[in-house]
Amino acid sequence: MAPLLSVHDLRVRLGDAQVVNGLSYEIDAGETVAIVGESGSGKTMSALAMLGLIPRPPAVVSGEVHFDGAELVSATPAHLRAVRGAGMAIVFQDPMTSLNPVLTIGRQLTEGMEVHLGLSGRAARERAVELLEMVGIPDPRHRLDEYPHRLSGGMRQRVMIAIGLAAHPRVLIADEATTALDVTIQAQIIELLGRLQQELDMALIWITHDLGVVAGIADRVLVMYAGRVVEHGTVDAVFDAPQHPYTRGLLRSIPVLGQHADALPSIPGTPPDPENLPPGCPFWPRCEVRADDRCRGEVPPLREVAAGHLVATFEKERV
């Protein structure tokens, strides 16, 4: 059976910048995949490109995205509009700016229902109340007529999730959905999304740079660097036996509670300029391993080091 969503060799170029460089993965209903990487590694761009949310031109998008039996990269604008919200929905990073300040919560919640489900008036309001209840907002009926500025950041993010769920999406993309929130609120939102995913049997794509979040919720993790996947495997495999030097660097730089460190380990250097990628492995300039000469001139292909564990490095297998 074909997976719910399958991305094959997705590439996005913006002018001279190659921001996504051959991304491939699959996800099924009920699964959670985390896409991890630094700012500018192409995580968000790849999600936006799937839904045709990057204006083309100037962007050039190639590759294939199969969702629900249709290919999205070459889809018509009308087909994409039908998929957005109803097929795949996105919850954006900053709940303070993702809600329209001059429209009531109810107005914004019912929008997706109007577009995709043909619901309006009382029926839409009832569903809106249900959704707000589902995401844990107290006194939902009253909240519908309020404006976003009356809600706290955590509440707003709950509203954003409710809006995302409005049209029964089968894939929910959480783009740094907890990054802008307090740690305690983060935990609540993560817990909420995990529960909703089980209840609604959705596929969840979690885009984040926070490995701590990943460990808690994801089934599989994709580590992206400079628009490429450098490591892909189950959370257990990647966390227990990281194969790529970049993944190891990331894992080392997570602070450990109760353990005093004078300086938190970091990966020296900065990610390469997407307009001027090195000819070989994009991580080579910052790599501590530099396994052999091929690193400078060849891009290491993804190879399977264990069942379902892929890594793009020339370094000898270390287990």
Place this chain on the structure above:
Amino acid sequence: MSATVAPTSTPLPARQRGETLRLLVRNRIAVVALAVLVAFIVVAVFGKALAPYGYNSVDVADRLQGPSVHHWFGTDELGRDVFSRVLLGAAVSLKVGAVAVGISLVVGVPCGLIAGFYGGVLDDVIMRVMDVLFAFPAILMAIAVLAILGPGSTNAMVAIGIVYIPIFARVTRAAVLPVREEVYVRAARASGASDLRLMRRHLLPNVLGPIIVQTSISFAFAILSEAALSFIGLGTQPPHPSWGLMLSDGTDFINQAWWMVVFPGAAIFVVVLAFNILGDALRDTLDPRQRSLIRNARGA
């Protein structure tokens, strides 16, 4: 208030509306201006009932009489009551303002929305057309339109409306540009909203502030333009009362009958000034940055 100033606008959210009203009421001059405009509208609507004489009740025996108990504003060269004609002229001014600004709004705002939202070639084409319209001096442009359509008050409204289209297009486009980049617009698009829905639901309500201000100020300009066009004989035709036309008739008699120019002139002055003051006050209260300044200044 917003019903008279912005006839086509959807209402601002309750919070903003309440706040705007509250701050507006704290501005004394704005309250006076608002009262003047309410009086103007009442007179325009009920002028027929209020006026002691008809607009064309000629009484040659009583011609060129100064202000008196019978004729508060005196009489003109045909013995018509200037007070009645000023009252009845308010309807013409209100109608001209409403229709002309209505035309500018209905054409200009969508043009600005589309240009600002899509950008690129569409933006260039629309805004260059607007620039061409805008490059003509307003009155000259109106005269040109009237030369094509023929003189008359209806055509004057259309002409004035066309002249102010570019202003509304520009104001709207400028306000749309920053809003277009907001995350909530992207979020709405990501939930499947069409372009039309994005513009109508998400952009328009966010750019209403500047449009309302522009509407109020354009009302003043439209009334002034109608007076000017009537003054040179291209607007309202005699014997119908228009403030501009009365002013024009009165200039011939300015040495004998000052009241023929002073009262219609004062009417134009007061109404235009009131619209301008209201426009300024609205601008101050609708702009969030100015809003906090006002609050602090008044609070201190």
